[in-house]
Structure formats: C-alpha cells, structure tokens
Amino acid sequence: MKIIPVTCAIIHFGDKILAVQRSETMKLPLKWEFAGGKIESGESEIACIKREIFEELNIHIEVKKRLTPATHQYPNFKIELIPFTAEFVSGELKLREHSSFILAKKEELINLDWAEADLPILKEYLAT
Numbered sequence: 001m002k003i004i005p006v007t008c009a010i011i012h013f014g015d016k017i018l019a020v021q022r023s024e025t026m027k028l029p030l031k032w033e034f035a036g037g038k039i040e041s042g043e044s045e046i047a048c049i050k051r052e053i054f055e056e057l058n059i060h061i062e063v064k065k066r067l068t069p070a071t072h073q074y075p076n077f078k079i080e081l082i083p084f085t086a087e088f089v090s091g092e093l094k095l096r097e098h099s100s101f102i103l104a105k106k107e108e109l110i111n112l113d114w115a116e117a118d119l120p121i122l123k124e125y126l127a128t
C-alpha cells in the first residue's frame with residue numbers, strides 16, 4: 001500500500017502548545033492531532049506545513065525543528081507523519097476544519113485521545 005506523506009506542526013504559543021480535534025465527519029473522527037496535512041506533488045515539507053497551517057487555522061508560523069517522522073498503518077491507509085516544532089507568528093486563530101482546539105501545557109498533552117500515528121511523535125517531543 002502506498003505511504004501518504006503528511007506534515008504536522010507542534011505550535012508553541014508562548015508556553016502553551018496547540019492541539020486540534022478532528023471533526024465527526026473527518027477520517028479518525030474526534031481524535032486529537034497536530035494541525036497539518038498531506039504534501040502536494042512538488043511541494044517541500046516546509047512549504048506544506050506553512051500552507052496547511054494557514055488553510056486550517058488562519059495563522060502564520062515560524063518552523064523551528066524537524067522531529068523524527070513516524071510511519072503508521074491504519075486499517076485502510078498508511079501515512080508517514082513528519083513533525084515540526086514551530087512558533088506562532090501572527091494571525092487570528094480560526095478553525096476552518098477541526099471541531100475544537102486546546103492550548104495546553106506540555107504535560108497536559110498526554111491526556112488527550114490522540115490519533116495513533118501521533119503517539120511516537122508525542123513521546124519524542126515530551127522527552128525533549
């Protein structure tokens with residue numbers, strides 16, 4: 001099965017981190033994730049994450065660091081999730097696709113019901 005490359009961003013707003021909840025009508029309904037999305041053909045990872053964040057959240061970010069990608073097989077599809085840490089730069093946060101968001105302290109993130117692919121990424125991030 002082909003592997004779909006997906007970027008996501010762990011966005012810092014000061015000492016809080018943004019997590020977003022998928023809506024009931026999306027794949028992986030109501031799971032929590034880091035905002036992002038599929039890389040388009042010919043697009044760089046960095047261009048992808050900046051574009052997705054603006055499309056989904058109406059904000060601009062500064063990308064800081066690439067963490068270790070995680071490959072995950074869901075029942076019907078397989079993704080390579082490529083995570084970046086980032087900082088909020090500007091814009092008014094508006095949810096264009098997700099059902100809700102949380103600005104959480106790092107130690108609170110583990111309590112959310114995450115999409116499975118995010119778990120190794122979260123673990124690496126929490127260890128830093």
Ligand SMILES: Nc1nc2c([nH]c(=O)n2[C@H]2C[C@H](O)[C@@H](COP(=O)(O)OP(=O)(O)OP(=O)(O)O)O2)c(=O)[nH]1
Pocket residue numbers: 006007008026027028032033034035036037038079081115116117118
């Ligand atoms: N953006 C993002 N997607 C994630 C994360 N974890 C995770 O399993 N995914 C999955 C959910 C989706 O199947 C895929 C990302 O695709 P997307 O957000 O561009 O697409 P989508 O749900 O609208 O799916 P589709 O209808 O276009 O197929 O990766 C994450 O932390 N961030």
